[in-house]
Amino acid sequence: MNNQPQKGPGESGLYNRIAVLRAERGISRQELADAMDVNYQTIGFLERGDYSPSLKLALSLGEYFGLPVEAIFSKQPLQPLSQQVYGTGKPKIALIAEQETEETL
Amino acid sequence: MRAEFVLLGKRINMTSRARRRWLVALIYVGFAVWMISAFCFLDHLQDVFESMMFLAFWPAGFLVNRYLLGGYGYGGLVKPFYNTQPWPYETPRDPHWLCLVLQLPPSPDKVDYRNDERELRQRDHVHFQAYRAVSVSMVIVTMLLYMRRHERPFLGFLSVPSDLPFAVTLAVLFVSQTLPQAILLWTEPDMEEPR
Numbered sequence: 001m002n003n004q005p006q007k008g009p010g011e012s013g014l015y016n017r018i019a020v021l022r023a024e025r026g027i028s029r030q031e032l033a034d035a036m037d038v039n040y041q042t043i044g045f046l047e048r049g050d051y052s053p054s055l056k057l058a059l060s061l062g063e064y065f066g067l068p069v070e071a072i073f074s075k076q077p078l079q080p081l082s083q084q085v086y087g088t089g090k091p092k093i094a095l096i097a098e099q100e101t102e103e104t105l
Numbered sequence: 106m107r108a109e110f111v112l113l114g115k116r117i118n119m120t121s122r123a124r125r126r127w128l129v130a131l132i133y134v135g136f137a138v139w140m141i142s143a144f145c146f147l148d149h150l151q152d153v154f155e156s157m158m159f160l161a162f163w164p165a166g167f168l169v170n171r172y173l174l175g176g177y178g179y180g181g182l183v184k185p186f187y188n189t190q191p192w193p194y195e196t197p198r199d200p201h202w203l204c205l206v207l208q209l210p211p212s213p214d215k216v217d218y219r220n221d222e223r224e225l226r227q228r229d230h231v232h233f234q235a236y237r238a239v240s241v242s243m244v245i246v247t248m249l250l251y252m253r254r255h256e257r258p259f260l261g262f263l264s265v266p267s268d269l270p271f272a273v274t275l276a277v278l279f280v281s282q283t284l285p286q287a288i289l290l291w292t293e294p295d296m297e298e299p300r
Contacts (some may be wrong), residue, residue, distance in 0.1 A: 030299035038221035040299040041106070051223050 007072045010049020020046040021065050036060055106222075106289065107182050107217070108296055112172065119182055120296040129287045132169055136279055139165075144268055162275045166282030176286035180216065183286045186228050188220050227289060235284035242277045246270060280297075 009015050022032055024045075033040035034059060039060075043050035053061070053073075062069040071081070108120045119125055143158060167177075175181025220228060249270040 029297070033299070039224060041296060042221050042223045044297040045223060051185045053224050057222060 008046075009075075010051075012052035013048050013075065014049055014052050015074045015076065016046065017072050017078055017081065018043070018061065021067070021072065021083070022047075023103060032064070035064055106184065106293060106297070107175070110173070110180070110182050112256075122291075122293065122295050125182070125290040125293070128173065129290050132173060132283070132287070136165070140272065144272055150215055150242055158275065162279055166279045167204060169283055170286065174218075174283055174286035174290065176289075177282070181286070184224065185218050185287075186220075186232075188218070188225065190218060207298060211234065227293075228285070231285045231288040233294075234288055235281075239277060239281045242273070246273045246277060249273060 018032075022029070029040040029043040033043050036043070038057065042051065046053060058073060060071050061072055065072065073083075109116050109118050111117075119128070140162075170176055171178040171180050173181050175183035176186050179185055253267070253270055
């Protein structure tokens with residue numbers, strides 16, 4: 001099951017958090033597809049960023065996850081939700097990695 | 106698009122694109138072999154043979170759609186393009202011999218006939234692609250018919266064989282019935298699991 005954060009924007013040019021949100025809530029593609037009244041294949045295309053949804057579907061997804069649309073879809077790479085909500089600074093793990101890189105240089 | 110289809114009572118998994126491509130290739134190669142052999146063996150077609158071939162090729166596209174490709178029926182891999190509920194019918198209790206060979210589709214209330222927004226967009230896209238190919242073919246057929254009628258040399262160095270316009274017409278007839286579904290099956294990626 002592909003629940004990894006999206007690496008690139010895909011064909012649609014949009015980044016999204018659908019796979020992460022789905023994994024957090026333990027929902028299968030089929031369950032989400034049934035709730036959205038679409039084919040489960042379409043959920044896969046959305047997750048990979050290969051399909052940009054209609055406004056209706058995007059709003060339905062926002063409603064389903066209880067999030068605004070811009071929390072699910074973005075034209076820019078998305079940060080982890082926790083980081084976006086609780087802190088604007090870099091996570092400690094990223095700071096340590098940066099420090100190590102600087103030391104090696 | 107459906108993940109499997111039933112042929113001769115056997116369920117065949119078609120989730121992989123490679124399999125779908127093989128199916129499309131087999132259908133068109135089979136059609137080409139059938140047509141070439143018909144034109145070779147029948148040498149100079151008489152009127153009656155032309156009519157028979159026309160009558161044979163027309164349902165060929167229909168049957169291929171009905172049992173393999175789908176799109177314009179409730180069988181096959183591609184869901185019906187119409188996006189409307191099928192007419193209700195009753196499956197015969199005592200199926201005739203044809204039903205034994207070719208599996209009947211499930212009853213209309215169980216048929217997955219609805220296309221979502223992505224599938225509708227794909228449908229329109231493949232029809233656009235198929236329309237371009239078929240319209241170009243129609244121009245070629247018309248050109249061949251014109252040159253044949255006026256006995257003009259083809260591209261200045263070759264005369265048009267008498268059977269060629271008819272052969273191209275038959276090919277266009279088959280392709281126009283099947284090309285959108287074939288493009289769809291050819292281009293869609295491997296299907297994922299619903300989990």
